[in-house]
Amino acid sequence: MTETTIAPEARGPAGRIWDLMGQRPELFTLALIVVTAIAVAIANPEFVAMNNLFDILRASVVRGIFAMGVLVVLAAGGIDVSFTAIAAFVMYVLTMLVHNVLPGMPLWIIMPLAAAGGAAFGVLNGLLIHALRAPSLIVTIGTQYIIRSFLLTFVGTALFMNLPASMEAFGKASLFSWQGTNGVVSALPATVLVLVVVALATWFILERTLLGRAIFASGGNPGIAERLGFNLFQIRLFVFGWAGLLAGIAGIVHVASNRLANPFDLAGMELEIIAAVVLGGARITGGSGTVLGTLLGVLLITLVSNVLVFVGIPSTLQRAIVGIFILIAGTIFALRQRA
Amino acid sequence: MMQFQPDAAGTWSMSAPFLEVRNVRKSFGGVQALKDVSLTLQAGQIYHLMGENGCGKSTLIKIISGAQPATSGQILIDGAPTGPLAGDLGAIGALEAGIETVYQDLSLLPNLSVAENVALTGQLVEAGGKLARPLRRAALHDTAARALAQVHLPTSRAFLGRRTDTLPLATRQLVAIARAIAAEARLVIMDEPTTSLTRQEVENLLAVVRRLLDQGVTVLFVTHKLDEVKSLGGHAIIMRDGQKVAEREVATTPKSEISQLMTGREISEARYRTEPKIGDVMLDIQNLTQPASFHDLSLTLRKGEILGVTGLLDSGRNELALALSGVVPAHSGTMQLEGRIIDLKSPADAIREGIGYVPEDRLTEGLFLEKTIQDNVTLPVLDRLRNAFGMISGRRARALAREQIADLQVVAPNVQAPVQSLSGGNQQRVLIGRWLTINPRLLILHGPTVGVDVGSKDTIFRIIQRLADEGMGVIIISDDLPELLQNCDRILVMRQGAIIATHDAATVSEDEIYQTMAGGAAVPATGKDATP
Numbered sequence: 001m002t003e004t005t006i007a008p009e010a011r012g013p014a015g016r017i018w019d020l021m022g023q024r025p026e027l028f029t030l031a032l033i034v035v036t037a038i039a040v041a042i043a044n045p046e047f048v049a050m051n052n053l054f055d056i057l058r059a060s061v062v063r064g065i066f067a068m069g070v071l072v073v074l075a076a077g078g079i080d081v082s083f084t085a086i087a088a089f090v091m092y093v094l095t096m097l098v099h100n101v102l103p104g105m106p107l108w109i110i111m112p113l114a115a116a117g118g119a120a121f122g123v124l125n126g127l128l129i130h131a132l133r134a135p136s137l138i139v140t141i142g143t144q145y146i147i148r149s150f151l152l153t154f155v156g157t158a159l160f161m162n163l164p165a166s167m168e169a170f171g172k173a174s175l176f177s178w179q180g181t182n183g184v185v186s187a188l189p190a191t192v193l194v195l196v197v198v199a200l201a202t203w204f205i206l207e208r209t210l211l212g213r214a215i216f217a218s219g220g221n222p223g224i225a226e227r228l229g230f231n232l233f234q235i236r237l238f239v240f241g242w243a244g245l246l247a248g249i250a251g252i253v254h255v256a257s258n259r260l261a262n263p264f265d266l267a268g269m270e271l272e273i274i275a276a277v278v279l280g281g282a283r284i285t286g287g288s289g290t291v292l293g294t295l296l297g298v299l300l301i302t303l304v305s306n307v308l309v310f311v312g313i314p315s316t317l318q319r320a321i322v323g324i325f326i327l328i329a330g331t332i333f334a335l336r337q338r339a
Numbered sequence: 340m341m342q343f344q345p346d347a348a349g350t351w352s353m354s355a356p357f358l359e360v361r362n363v364r365k366s367f368g369g370v371q372a373l374k375d376v377s378l379t380l381q382a383g384q385i386y387h388l389m390g391e392n393g394c395g396k397s398t399l400i401k402i403i404s405g406a407q408p409a410t411s412g413q414i415l416i417d418g419a420p421t422g423p424l425a426g427d428l429g430a431i432g433a434l435e436a437g438i439e440t441v442y443q444d445l446s447l448l449p450n451l452s453v454a455e456n457v458a459l460t461g462q463l464v465e466a467g468g469k470l471a472r473p474l475r476r477a478a479l480h481d482t483a484a485r486a487l488a489q490v491h492l493p494t495s496r497a498f499l500g501r502r503t504d505t506l507p508l509a510t511r512q513l514v515a516i517a518r519a520i521a522a523e524a525r526l527v528i529m530d531e532p533t534t535s536l537t538r539q540e541v542e543n544l545l546a547v548v549r550r551l552l553d554q555g556v557t558v559l560f561v562t563h564k565l566d567e568v569k570s571l572g573g574h575a576i577i578m579r580d581g582q583k584v585a586e587r588e589v590a591t592t593p594k595s596e597i598s599q600l601m602t603g604r605e606i607s608e609a610r611y612r613t614e615p616k617i618g619d620v621m622l623d624i625q626n627l628t629q630p631a632s633f634h635d636l637s638l639t640l641r642k643g644e645i646l647g648v649t650g651l652l653d654s655g656r657n658e659l660a661l662a663l664s665g666v667v668p669a670h671s672g673t674m675q676l677e678g679r680i681i682d683l684k685s686p687a688d689a690i691r692e693g694i695g696y697v698p699e700d701r702l703t704e705g706l707f708l709e710k711t712i713q714d715n716v717t718l719p720v721l722d723r724l725r726n727a728f729g730m731i732s733g734r735r736a737r738a739l740a741r742e743q744i745a746d747l748q749v750v751a752p753n754v755q756a757p758v759q760s761l762s763g764g765n766q767q768r769v770l771i772g773r774w775l776t777i778n779p780r781l782l783i784l785h786g787p788t789v790g791v792d793v794g795s796k797d798t799i800f801r802i803i804q805r806l807a808d809e810g811m812g813v814i815i816i817s818d819d820l821p822e823l824l825q826n827c828d829r830i831l832v833m834r835q836g837a838i839i840a841t842h843d844a845a846t847v848s849e850d851e852i853y854q855t856m857a858g859g860a861a862v863p864a865t866g867k868d869a870t871p
Contacts, residue, residue: 213459227446
């Protein structure tokens with residue numbers, strides 16, 4: 001260290017790919033997606049059909065909306081496992097309310113209500129974490145249990161099969177439909193639009209506002225961020241509020257596309273979503289992650305859960321494949337960090 | 340470079356000084372870290388805040404920079420009091436007043452880019468700390484590039500976009516200064532900025548400081564390196580035990596007077612090491628190497644000998660400590676302890692071989708703060724405390740802990756008191772006591788008196804001497820030179836991963852050691868250690 005060397009050393013092509021992967025870990029996720037897709041397509045060419053692709057997109061929407069919230073929380077150095085419970089609560093209560101009391105409520109009122117309800121829970125998470133100075137994992141495990149238990153005990157356990165008309169219509173709406181040579185009609189669901197809007201909004205906040213930089217700053221080192229004048233309280237309220245808001249929206253999208261409001265739904269999805277975000281290159285310890293990478297992580301997880309049946313892998317084995325991918329990605333990211 | 344003008348005092352009274360600290364006190368629990376400190380900083384001047392470890396310098400700069408509120412007192416900027424009550428500027432308040440601090444840890448966000456680290460706080464201050472504002476990327480890059488150019492760093496897009504945790508330390512230091520420049524700082528506080536820089540890097544940094552002064556910026560330089568103080572000139576503010584004891588013009592004050600004011604005692608410090616009883620060679624290390632940290636280290640230690648190891652932060656001394664304790668094993672080379680080759684792969688191996696290691700940072704690496712003294716002391720020997728049923732005998736554990744705290748004069752109500760309720764010096768003694776339970780043959784002390792008050796230092800030094808007299812081999816790894824001079828038989832100096840000199844602690848001076856470790860004087864680099 002005699003001179004200030006800041007030029008990267010000359011490296012071979014393998015080294016350069018390695019370095020690039022360190023800067024853009026989502027490239028690795030993309031590689032996994034491509035490899036999986038090619039492997040499945042070779043094993044069973046029927047996979048490359050429009051309706052399959054649309055199915056994968058459809059199945060990515062709810063995961064993707066959740067993942068945007070998790071990304072923001074992880075980037076700020078926290079973790080949230082209560083978002084599925086928030087989504088279940090909001091979707092069930094709202095469906096019940098619309099169904100029983102205000103059957104004519106249009107979607108443009110339902111959606112903001114869901115967002116506001118989810119955000120309220122999220123802000124509560126943020127307040128608790130800040131006030132108790134407790135790790136966010138512990139706090140959100142607590143709120144997850146409380147919210148879920150309240151829902152099932154005091155609100156109800158019955159399924160709603162008859163959805164309010166506006167939600168039913170939203171779930172059926174398609175942006176684009178396409179008739180295959182075999183006569184099968186495949187439709188691109190309108191719910192994909194919600195994910196697009198949510199992803200754009202999250203990208204804008206993270207990359208184009210001071211708040212976004214503050215989120216990464218607090219994930220990088222909260223002590224230093226505070227010393228530099230970033231208000232950790234506001235950051236925490238926002239990230240958990242945002243995760244809650246998106247959970248509320250995801251809940252409604254889930255009900256609309258399944259045409260069923262089941263209060264037992266969504267439970268247990270938390271780890272899968274967190275895994276998707278981490279597969280997309282965000283560090284579990286905070287301070288990193290991109291919207292694009294997260295979308296790729298979600299796509300990878302959905303791909304694995306939806307298409308492995310095409311190559312005759314039993315659905316019970318899907319989790320193992322996801323697990324292997326996570327281990328590979330985790331190892332590579334860790335090695336890259338150590339270098 | 341700004342020259343100090345003795346007759347400038349008359350013109351100062353015309354306008355209010357840039358910053359005035361009035362009767363600031365700060366206490367943590369029962370400990371008074373600052374006792375009624377007052378000082379005045381005039382615009383465009385350089386001040387050196389000097390004093391020994393624990394004298395209150397760090398607390399004072401934290402208060403001035405708004406990172407911590409004072410318990411009482413006032414801070415005035417341009418003659419106007421700031422903050423609701425005490426000197427409580429708050430982080431944003433201090434930044435708005437143009438006070439920028441380059442802490443020892445540099446306060447860079449590791450995961451953000453150079454440009455963001457340099458220019459983001461500027462936008463935050465403009466927004467009054469409000470976060471719901473657009474990020475102006477173009478402005479961010481322009482501001483960052485201008486500030487980086489002033490400290491002679493590259494302004495290419497690639498450099499602006501680099502994460503700061505990928506930069507070498509000296510570059511990060513300059514990035515932190517560039518941040519202060521970008522924020523149009525009126526006062527830049529630097530907390531021991533040259534601690535781990537090479538000579539060339541220090542020169543570079545001092546040149547940047549002079550440029551800041553030329554631009555009318557006030558600089559508060561926290562340091563204890565007299566050479567740098569002399570080279571920059573200005574005023575020295577000297578602190579001791581939480582009080583300001585003196586303020587001097589650097590140009591007209593001899594170095595010896597400044598060091599005397601800092602330590603509060605004559606330079607001749609009594610050696611604790613009086614009649615060493617040195618026996619046979621017990622530890623023989625040959626060609627110990629850990630690529631990137633140190634290479635080909637060879638040294639010997641005799642029974643009853645106290646060996647000091649020092650060097651700058653990047654000299655490899657810390658890594659040597661970790662290798663000797665098995666925390667980060669060495670890559671190659673041999674270690675012989677009392678004639679037997681030992682291979683330390685983990686701390687457990689070191690404990691088995693009878694090597695006790697008191698780590699540098701007792702709070703994070705050593706002690707379980709919320710656990711009791713007993714739990715902390717008995718940790719390495721739990722298997723010796725089992726009763727007939729294989730359970731840990733509370734009675735034996737208590738007895739052992741009591742024995743250790745009596746032996747080491749730990750001041751505590753009883754052995755069930757949590758360690759965090761003790762003072763720093765007592766905590767350190769508990770940690771030493773823990774390692775004494777394994778009856779070590781070799782005790783390695785890494786910075787044994789960091790953050791320990793003078794009285795406790797005395798006790799710890801006496802304990803170290805007693806242990807050596809009982810025949811233990813002791814290695815003290817430290818950057819506290821007086822501590823090494825007072826306690827050791829020999830002092831090894833490391834630089835860039837090699838042992839470059841061995842001094843006889845009884846005859847060498849602090850200045851001489853400092854010169855060797857900083858690479859100033861032409862010292863014959865033997866690379867080997869010579870046993871006396």
